[in-house]
Amino acid sequence: MKILNIQQIREADQYTIENEPIKSIDLMERASYELFTWITERFNNDFSVYVLAGSGNNGGDGLVVARLLSESDYKVQVILPLGKNGSDDFEENLKRLKKINTVLILEELPEQISEKSIIIDAIFGSGLSRPIEGRLADLIKKVNNFEANKIAIDMPSGLFADKASPSEIIFKADYTLSFQVPKLAFMMAENQEYIGEFEILDIKLDKEYINNCLSDYSIYEVDxxxxxxxxxxxxxxxxxxxxxxxxxxxxxxxxxxxxxxxxxxxxxxxxxxxxxxxxxxxxxxxxxxxxxxxxxxxxxxxxxxxxxxxxxxxxxxxxxxxxxxxxxxxxxxxxxxxxxxxxxxxxxxxxxxxxxxxxxxxxxxxxxxxxxxxxxxxxxxxxxxxxxxxxxxxxxxxxxxxxxxxxxxxxxxxxxxxxxxxxxxxxxxxxxxxxxxxxxxxxxxxxxxxxxxxxxxxxxxxxxxxxxxxxxxxxxxxxxxxxxxxxxxxxxxxxx
Ligand SMILES: NC(=O)C1=CN([C@@H]2O[C@H](COP(=O)(O)OP(=O)(O)OC[C@H]3O[C@@H](n4cnc5c(N)ncnc54)[C@H](O)[C@@H]3O)[C@@H](O)[C@H]2O)[C@@H](O)CC1
Ligand SMILES: Nc1ncnc2c1ncn2[C@@H]1O[C@H](COP(=O)(O)OP(=O)(O)O)[C@@H](O)[C@H]1O
Ligand SMILES: [K+]
Structure with a gap:
């Protein structure tokens, strides 16, 4: 299985959007449906769900998952630590979430949460551009101490995909659910405590485009x-x-x-x-x-x-x-x-x-x-x-x-x-x-x-x-x- 860098993954997203064609908001829905399916196959709706959503497209994925889980009778609460002004697809999904009116939107993560909870990290994905600092760093430290089941969407927030991560302020996931292809950071021993087990979800990006991408890195499969x-x-x-x-x-x-x-x-x-x-x-x-x-x-x-x-x-x-x-x-x-x-x-x-x-x-x-x-x-x-x-x-x-x-x-x-x-x-x-x-x-x-x-x-x-x-x-x-x-x-x- 090929490993691609962030630039290549972005280009594959874009190529799929233009040539399938599919609207980016629909691609987000498709990706998030895969996340939703993975989660519901492993955790029933006795689990309370907390979604930490940033304001980019990773946050957008988090909002879609919150909506889909709520529609399946999970108790879902969303925390927006970066406020509400985000990418277009984030904004649209915030509207859709508010429309169903069953998901609580909180200012802060509660001080205590039960062990029978799932924390979904949708703060940053592939768009992380600098180490996490300030209030967000405190939030990550706080959730890392909770005993809940922790799931990172695409990447644990704070981890860089293509280079060494200079800071230790990184969400510690039990599972990282990433899209289409693995990232190089997943192969590095020092990152394992943040990634947990990783799964690659097929979000149907253009296969031929990905086959033609050049990469020096792959994960072995016996042919x-x-x-x-x-x-x-x-x-x-x-x-x-x-x-x-x-x-x-x-x-x-x-x-x-x-x-x-x-x-x-x-x-x-x-x-x-x-x-x-x-x-x-x-x-x-x-x-x-x-x-x-x-x-x-x-x-x-x-x-x-x-x-x-x-x-x-x-x-x-x-x-x-x-x-x-x-x-x-x-x-x-x-x-x-x-x-x-x-x-x-x-x-x-x-x-x-x-x-x-x-x-x-x-x-x-x-x-x-x-x-x-x-x-x-x-x-x-x-x-x-x-x-x-x-x-x-x-x-x-x-x-x-x-x-x-x-x-x-x-x-x-x-x-x-x-x-x-x-x-x-x-x-x-x-x-x-x-x-x-x-x-x-x-x-x-x-x-x-x-x-x-x-x-x-x-x-x-x-x-x-x-x-x-x-x-x-x-x-x-x-x-x-x-x-x-x-x-x-x-x-x-x-x-x-
Ligand atoms: N069409 C697509 O491109 C798809 C994207 N998807 C999702 O989109 C994600 C990428 O979305 P984005 O490119 O919007 O990026 P992110 O959602 O990862 O975050 C980007 C935002 O965070 C800010 N930021 C970065 N580092 C920061 C820091 N340390 N402190 C504070 N702010 C910081 C950036 O300036 C930017 O505004 C993927 O990881 C994946 O989850 C999926 O929905 C699948 C389809
Ligand atoms: N945590 C780990 N996960 C996967 N494989 C491991 C792990 N630790 C060690 N191994 C594997 O075990 C083997 C140990 O080999 P080596 O270090 O040469 O030990 P020795 O010389 O004692 O036989 C290597 O193939 C290595 O990849
Ligand atoms: K994330």
């Missing part, structure tokens, strides 16, 4: 071409389903290698090899009998460049440490290995500390840093909008694919296109969960044969196995090992 490439051919044999080698862990840190190898195995790889030091061979053989062992010459660290000529893909880095021999192995892989490289965790720190190696990164290499590791590569940033800019320029400069992990992991390619991943949850924030992602990436690459498409799909499946684990086991109990089991349902879900 049928990629699904087909994932299917095993009936003539598959272990030699043509892909060969992957995991170079990870080391003495007393073999968990990372085992988790990555198991995830790889359960994601459809044909042959899996694990490079390991002599002391760790038994652990690997006991834990993954399916794995071939590549024995490192070093006793306790990984550092030998072995024969990888038949390997389609190598995962290098999880818990591998920072020994000099390991650094040399990384350098040799960057220079000589001809297959697909996936670099994670300590490999990324080694690159950051030995920056000349960055120039050796083969085109299309996949790197999977979390924010701590990514900052080592690109320097500090103070919010996710800055992180996204750094991500683009890093990928474009080095011609690589980076998965920047977190809530809505961002997958960026060498053209600076960013796909945000919608699956996953906080239960995945447990040591070992990133190792699985490496394994899934390695298993999928030989069938997809494109770093960006592989990364998007693997991150999606990884998050989906996390979501299924959360649903079945709960976010505290779930572990990376449980997530490996749930890959079964995750694959089934996308295959059907």
């Amino acid at each position: 049928s071409v990629i699904k087909n490439r994932l299917k095993l051919k009936s003539i598959a044999h272990k030699g043509n389903r892909g060969r992957a080698t995991i170079i990870a862990g080391g003495y007393a840190r073999m968990g990372a290698a085992i988790l990555a190898a198991r995830a790889c195995l359960h994601s459809g790889i044909g042959l899996i090899s694990v490079q390991t030091c002599p002391h760790c061979i038994d652990i690997v053989q006991n834990q993954i009998p399916e794995a071939l062992i590549l024995t490192d010459e070093n006793e306790y660290v990984l550092g030998s460049y072995l024969d990888y000529s038949k390997q389609d893909v190598i995962v290098f880095g999880p818990a591998i440490g920072f020994a000099h021999k390991t650094l040399v192995l990384l350098e040799n892989l960057l220079k000589d290995y001809q297959g697909q490289l996936i670099l994670d965790a300590d490999a990324i720190t080694l690159l950051a500390e030995n920056r000349e190696l960055l120039n050796l990164l083969p085109e299309g290499t996949i790197l999977t840093p979390h924010h701590g590791e990514f900052k080592r590569l690109v320097g500090k940033y103070s919010n996710n909008f800055e992180a996204i800019m750094q991500l683009k320029s890093f990928c474009m400069h080095h011609k690589v694919v980076v998965v920047l992990k977190g809530k809505f992991s961002a997958v960026c390619n060498a053209d600076g296109k960013i796909s945000f991943n919608p699956t996953g949850n906080a239960g995945m924030a447990k040591g070992g969960s990133g190792d699985l992602l490496c394994g899934i990436l390695a298993a999928i690459y030989p069938r997809i044969k494109n770093s960006y498409e592989t990364a998007k799909l693997a991150v999606y499946l990884h998050g989906l196995s996390g979501d299924i684990s959360k649903e079945e086991k709960g976010e505290n109990f779930m572990t990376p090992s449980i997530m490996i089991e749930k890959l079964q349902s995750a694959f089934k879900k996308i295959e059907n």
Whole structure:
């Protein structure tokens, strides 16, 4: 699903108004009817409704919703903190609201409201032009302390859609109901406490116009071409389903290698090899009998460049440490290995500390840093909008694919296109969960044969196995090992 900026959304509104054609007041009615339907499907009319309406078109939406709810026998009260002189469509809807004469229009929000209430934020939407101050700021602080159900129309008031929000005076919604396309701000971790869950309501803006809009940002959806490439051919044999080698862990840190190898195995790889030091061979053989062992010459660290000529893909880095021999192995892989490289965790720190190696990164290499590791590569940033800019320029400069992990992991390619991943949850924030992602990436690459498409799909499946684990086991109990089991349902879900 494409993410558009405010300017593009305005143009899409305008294009629809002129070419459908539809009057702007009727488009507002259509948009608000979708809001009304969403609300009535979830909250019955035992809930009291308070609508905070600004004086622009966001406020106009709020007034329409107030009217529609009142006509369905909800007790509705409207608060107009900005007064009554507003946009044309706001004014017209204020008249229509007054005509039905069942909605109380208040000067101020009451001091107390029952928990069985809904507060609808229709103060500012996409027209926000500066941080909220003064009396309005006090109002937002006050409602944020109420225990009611809070719904923001289009955007939580105070939040900017396309850039970092400088102030913390922002409506804290439980749900944000936005129109037609998501906004970039919804993807940023620091905004989640204001957005709550977001839903995109189809208000029937011109589809073709939106398809033709150019955007570097989107939310990932699995497409049928990629699904087909994932299917095993009936003539598959272990030699043509892909060969992957995991170079990870080391003495007393073999968990990372085992988790990555198991995830790889359960994601459809044909042959899996694990490079390991002599002391760790038994652990690997006991834990993954399916794995071939590549024995490192070093006793306790990984550092030998072995024969990888038949390997389609190598995962290098999880818990591998920072020994000099390991650094040399990384350098040799960057220079000589001809297959697909996936670099994670300590490999990324080694690159950051030995920056000349960055120039050796083969085109299309996949790197999977979390924010701590990514900052080592690109320097500090103070919010996710800055992180996204750094991500683009890093990928474009080095011609690589980076998965920047977190809530809505961002997958960026060498053209600076960013796909945000919608699956996953906080239960995945447990040591070992990133190792699985490496394994899934390695298993999928030989069938997809494109770093960006592989990364998007693997991150999606990884998050989906996390979501299924959360649903079945709960976010505290779930572990990376449980997530490996749930890959079964995750694959089934996308295959059907
Ligand atoms: N035809 C359309 O364009 C549609 C627009 N829709 C709604 O319209 C909204 C956009 O409406 P508008 O463009 O009127 O913008 P808003 O309703 O978001 O607010 C704009 C007004 O607020 C003022 N303002 C901005 N920041 C302020 C601040 N910090 N303190 C005080 N005043 C401030 C602006 O000067 C302007 O007068 C969308 O978010 C959506 O809810 C929907 O009705 C769907 C159709
Ligand atoms: N709050 C969250 N919501 C969604 N996904 C998350 C969240 N926290 C962590 N994750 C995911 O869990 C994984 C953690 O990986 P990583 O940080 O490398 O951990 P480790 O190195 O301990 O395995 C990443 O894929 C990340 O996207
Ligand atoms: K709003």
